[in-house]
Amino acid sequence: xxxxxxxxxxxxxxxxxxxxxxxxxxxxxxxxxxxxxxxxxxxxxxxxxxxxxxxxxxxxxxxxxxxxxxxxxxxxxxxxxxxxxxxxxxxxxxxxxxxxxxxxxxxxxxxxxxxxxxxxxxxxxxxxxxxxxxxxxxxxxxxxxxxxxxxxxxxxxxxxxxxxxxxxxxxxxxxxxxxxxxxxxxxxxxxxxxxxxxxxxxxxxxxxxxxxxxxxxxxxxxxxxxxxxxxxxxxxxxxxxxxxxxxxxxxxxxxxxxxxxxxxxxxxxxxxxxxxxxxxxxxxxxxxxxxxxxxxxxxxxxxxxxxxxxxxxxxxxxxxxxxxxxxxxxxxxxxxxxxxxxxxxxxxxxxxxxxxxxxxxxxxxxxxxxxxxxxxxxxxxxxxxxxxx
Ligand SMILES: NC(=O)c1ccc[n+]([C@@H]2O[C@H](COP(=O)([O-])OP(=O)(O)OC[C@H]3O[C@@H](n4cnc5c(N)ncnc54)[C@H](OP(=O)(O)O)[C@@H]3O)[C@@H](O)[C@H]2O)c1
Numbered sequence: 349x350x351x352x353x354x355x356x357x358x359x360x361x362x363x364x365x366x367x368x369x370x371x372x373x374x375x376x377x378x379x380x381x382x383x384x385x386x387x388x389x390x391x392x393x394x395x396x397x398x399x400x401x402x403x404x405x406x407x408x409x410x411x412x413x414x415x416x417x418x419x420x421x422x423x424x425x426x427x428x429x430x431x432x433x434x435x436x437x438x439x440x441x442x443x444x445x446x447x448x449x450x451x452x453x454x455x456x457x458x459x460x461x462x463x464x465x466x467x468x469x470x471x472x473x474x475x476x477x478x479x480x481x482x483x484x485x486x487x488x489x490x491x492x493x494x495x496x497x498x499x500x501x502x503x504x505x506x507x508x509x510x511x512x513x514x515x516x517x518x519x520x521x522x523x524x525x526x527x528x529x530x531x532x533x534x535x536x537x538x539x540x541x542x543x544x545x546x547x548x549x550x551x552x553x554x555x556x557x558x559x560x561x562x563x564x565x566x567x568x569x570x571x572x573x574x575x576x577x578x579x580x581x582x583x584x585x586x587x588x589x590x591x592x593x594x595x596x597x598x599x600x601x602x603x604x605x606x607x608x609x610x611x612x613x614x615x616x617x618x619x620x621x622x623x624x625x626x627x628x629x630x631x632x633x634x635x636x637x638x639x640x641x642x643x644x645x646x647x648x649x650x651x652x653x654x655x656x657x658x659x660x661x662x663x664x665x666x667x668x669x670x671x672x673x674x675x676x677x678x679x680x681x682x683x684x685x686x687x688x689x690x691x692x693x694x695x696x697x698x699x700x701x702x703x704x705x706x707x708x709x710x711x712x713x714x715x716x717x718x719x720x721x722x723x724x725x726x727x728x729x730x731x732x733x734x735x736x737x
Contacts, residue, residue, distance in 0.1 A: 352463075364614050384401075443465065455712070505607045526547055557680045675725070
């Protein structure tokens with residue numbers, strides 16, 4: 349029996365993770381859950397999974413949760429960063445599924461590593477911001493970071509039994525998002541509704557917009573660098589609209605190993621929970637005859653500059669990826685609020701990167717300081733571009 353804590357249990361990944369737990373009652377048990385603002389759903393999860401520790405992002409959320417749980421409230425209910433850390437370090441937890449959105453989970457992930465927990469990581473922002481700190485802490489503590497992101501999970505599967513020296517390159521697949529075939533003029537006029545319609549995956553809002561700009565793939569390139577210890581030059585991206593090949597590894601002898609599967613996040617989540625075993629899942633089989641064809645195309649850097657910006661930040665290193673991530677979050681939020689055009693998102697990010705003098709990521713304080721600076725700078729840049737395309 350593995351005991352599980354989930355950061356972000358009310359989100360898209362969190363709910364899929366609970367479905368995996370529910371499919372394996374003899375193997376997985378929930379001990380702690382953390383949510384942001386959705387007290388109603390967390391209260392339902394408390395009634396169903398009976399964790400003894402939960403957390404909400406704010407004190408107001410905690411009050412709402414207590415009201416909803418009544419006499420069935422868990423023994424410990426925390427708020428904010430401390431609440432998230434309490435969930436991530438629950439003494440009984442063997443594995444912590446990190447699926448909170450944004451950057452709030454960084455300290456909690458580091459605390460879970462310090463406490464010796466296995467990390468099932470969905471939250472790529474954590475590695476983009478603080479990859480050196482997180483991977484060093486995990487190596488020091490002998491803790492595994494198992495990727496939940498479907499592409500990195502695929503690569504983890506392809507690399508089973510291989511050494512780093514056998515890798516020629518990693519090939520991350522990308523669906524290309526809903527605007528894959530749009531020309532530059534059409535891209536200038538797309539709004540949030542269209543951008544939120546992902547062709548192959550059902551996900552949270554922020555990652556769905558990132559998929560439309562290809563920044564999601566850019567963040568994944570940085571994530572792959574930290575997870576697998578390969579350089580930017582060894583990571584390629586290929587557009588694969590069907591999202592059936594989840595990613596590939598080319599070995600030094602030229603063999604390419606791919607992982608294929610249905611587009612359902614329960615598969616990578618279950619893999620992270622079961623690793624190194626494989627469990628019989630409740631997931632449907634992949635029917636390749638229904639897919640009919642698998643297409644692979646090069647990305648279009650002129651129409652989707654976010655991918656290039658991410659490569660640039662990774663190559664420059666230091667705090668540049670922190671700035672990339674923060675500026676992207678600010679720009680995506682402004683786009684969702686209709687204050688910024690779709691094609692202005694990469695411009696905000698590029699201008700914020702330009703304004704930053706990179707430094708070494710020597711501590712969490714540096715990450716948080718630069719993150720705060722970048723958000724302020726990006727807000728200013730976004731105001732300057734407001735209502736432009
Ligand atoms: N969805 C996917 O298929 C997918 C695939 C690969 C990677 N990922 C990554 O997984 C992470 C989650 O994605 P998602 O699509 O599941 O996002 P989502 O549906 O927006 O869910 C985000 C979760 O984080 C919680 N949260 C937000 N702020 C919080 C805070 N300050 N403290 C604690 N919890 C907080 C939310 O709680 P409330 O809802 O209660 O506010 C929710 O449970 C992201 O980093 C994303 O890049 C997602």
